[in-house]
Amino acid sequence: QVQLQESGPGLVKPSQTLSLTCTVSGGSISSGSYYWSWIRQPAGKGLEWIGRIYTSGSTNYNPSLKSRVTISVDTSKNQFSLKLSSVTAADTAVYYCAREGIEYSSSSGFDYWGQGTLVTVSS
């Protein structure tokens, strides 16, 4: 059974960089046809996709965040990471990592998610 677990600081100061890591267990991050994504959800609000990475290292980012986002992968640790720079209070949210399946070159949805981690941006 694949499991994902987010880790990182729960409090980040404005203008600093938010850094989170997602550790994948129960399967290799390198195996199969999957993308690995970050999604966030402000309290009481909807879901926003941040970006994704393939194990080759290729990335796609949400244009609304692209200038501030970097997603990387460490296959030796079975982890992928998110960095979001120049944060403001508007970046306060629960951050989820998730796996996106690919079937016949099309997305089969985000089938495994981490439990989520709350990141608060405050001085």
Next chain:
Amino acid sequence: DIQLTQSPSFLSASVGDRVTITCRASQGISSYLAWYQQKPGKAPKLLIYAASTLQSGVPSRFSGSGSGTEFTLTISSLQPEDFATYYCQQLNSYPPTFGQGTKVEIK
């Protein structure tokens, strides 16, 4: 970005009711639509992808239909564990976007 509009935003229903949630896309997305269920304090759970394909392990009372710009999620007989918020998501073009959610509460 493709906008997804769900209706209703809030739904009050009883156990055993048939429930239908609609998701409309601002432009055609073929069948590249997924549905998720989210309970308070939990991550979303994938129910349906490719508009009508039931994710493994999801009860058969959940079904999805539609293509192009209009999609529906139907719960044939609402169970106590189904009270939650439901989101649609388009996967036709990047960035993938979500609807605003439909909260299903107990009448």
